[in-house]
Amino acid sequence: MITRIPILKLRDCLIVSIQWELDDQTALSFQEDLLEKLHTTSARGVVLDLTPIDFIDSFIAKVLGDVINMSGLMGAKVVITGIQPAVAITLIELGIRLENVVTALDLENGLEKLERELED
Amino acid sequence: MNLRSSVDIITEWDIVAARQLGRNEAKEVGFGTVDQARITTAISELARNIYLYAGKGKIEIRQITDGNLRGLLVIASDKGPGIVDVRKVMEDGYTTSGGLGAGLPGVRRLMDDFKIETVLGEGTTISASKLLR
Numbered sequence: 001m002i003t004r005i006p007i008l009k010l011r012d013c014l015i016v017s018i019q020w021e022l023d024d025q026t027a028l029s030f031q032e033d034l035l036e037k038l039h040t041t042s043a044r045g046v047v048l049d050l051t052p053i054d055f056i057d058s059f060i061a062k063v064l065g066d067v068i069n070m071s072g073l074m075g076a077k078v079v080i081t082g083i084q085p086a087v088a089i090t091l092i093e094l095g096i097r098l099e100n101v102v103t104a105l106d107l108e109n110g111l112e113k114l115e116r117e118l119e120d
Numbered sequence: 121m122n123l124r125s126s127v128d129i130i131t132e133w134d135i136v137a138a139r140q141l142g143r144n145e146a147k148e149v150g151f152g153t154v155d156q157a158r159i160t161t162a163i164s165e166l167a168r169n170i171y172l173y174a175g176k177g178k179i180e181i182r183q184i185t186d187g188n189l190r191g192l193l194v195i196a197s198d199k200g201p202g203i204v205d206v207r208k209v210m211e212d213g214y215t216t217s218g219g220l221g222a223g224l225p226g227v228r229r230l231m232d233d234f235k236i237e238t239v240l241g242e243g244t245t246i247s248a249s250k251l252l253r
Contacts, residue, residue, distance in 0.1 A: 021136065021140075023132065023133065023135070023136045024132045024135070025132065054153070054156070054157055054160075055139075055143075055156075055157040055160045055161050055164070056161070057139075057161050057164035057165055057168070058165060058168075058219060058220045058222040058223055058226065059164075059168055059219065061220065061222075062219060062220050084153075084157075085153075085154065086153045086154040086156070086157035086158075087157060089154050089157070089158075090154070090157045090158050090161045090230060093158065093226065093229045093230050094161060094165075094222050094226035094229070094230065095212050095213075095220075095222045095225060095226050095229070096220060096222050096226075
């Protein structure tokens with residue numbers, strides 16, 4: 001019963017919008033799918049939009065942090081967008097600091113930020 | 121009105137079921153979105169701990185009242201190995217499973233009240249509650 005998260009390609013970026021609550025298996029298969037897609041498309045950046053997500057626990061946070069580092073190893077930059085206020089508050093209270101993670105308010109800002117990062 | 125509900129934690133999917141139940145109960149009590157996220161996250165951490173360390177157990181959610189205040193009490197219980205060093209598991213960053221080590225100290229910060237009872241070889245019961253202010 002694993003749901004696969006769609007990964008779209010736009011120019012040299014991948015765009016992912018996580019639309020529903022992540023269970024452990026979906027999160028782990030997303031990790032593999034994204035790295036595979038980076039490999040096959042040679043995309044240089046990823047925008048990961050979390051707008052509909054209303055909570056992130058330590059497991060999901062670890063999977064997201066890991067996939068960002070893994071993408072980095074493959075030479076791709078990841079920008080996280082759309083973190084809700086409640087999610088930001090609970091992540092910090094939980095003691096999770098997604099350090100060195102590039103974030104933006106929404107998808108549009110995220111794409112702009114990513115394009116600037118890729119130009120440097 | 122059902123004031124007590126519970127989810128048996130046996131598989132990973134039960135973690136999802138427990139936090140969905142928690143969110144629904146939190147909504148019903150009247151918690152705002154931030155507190156709903158706090159409660160859902162706390163339940164997810166407690167349920168995952170049961171799944172990872174005890175194999176199976178139970179998450180019980182009770183609607184409570186304290187004076188004029190309503191709230192939720194979450195009880196996570198298992199008959200697992202128990203916790204050897206409670207002080208250690210309450211330290212940020214301590215983990216034996218390769219996780220972030222944020223679970224229990226995080227739950228304590230997310231909720232108002234937090235209690236651990238653990239007996240080696242018999243199991244662990246963690247109670248955490250939050251009142252609606």
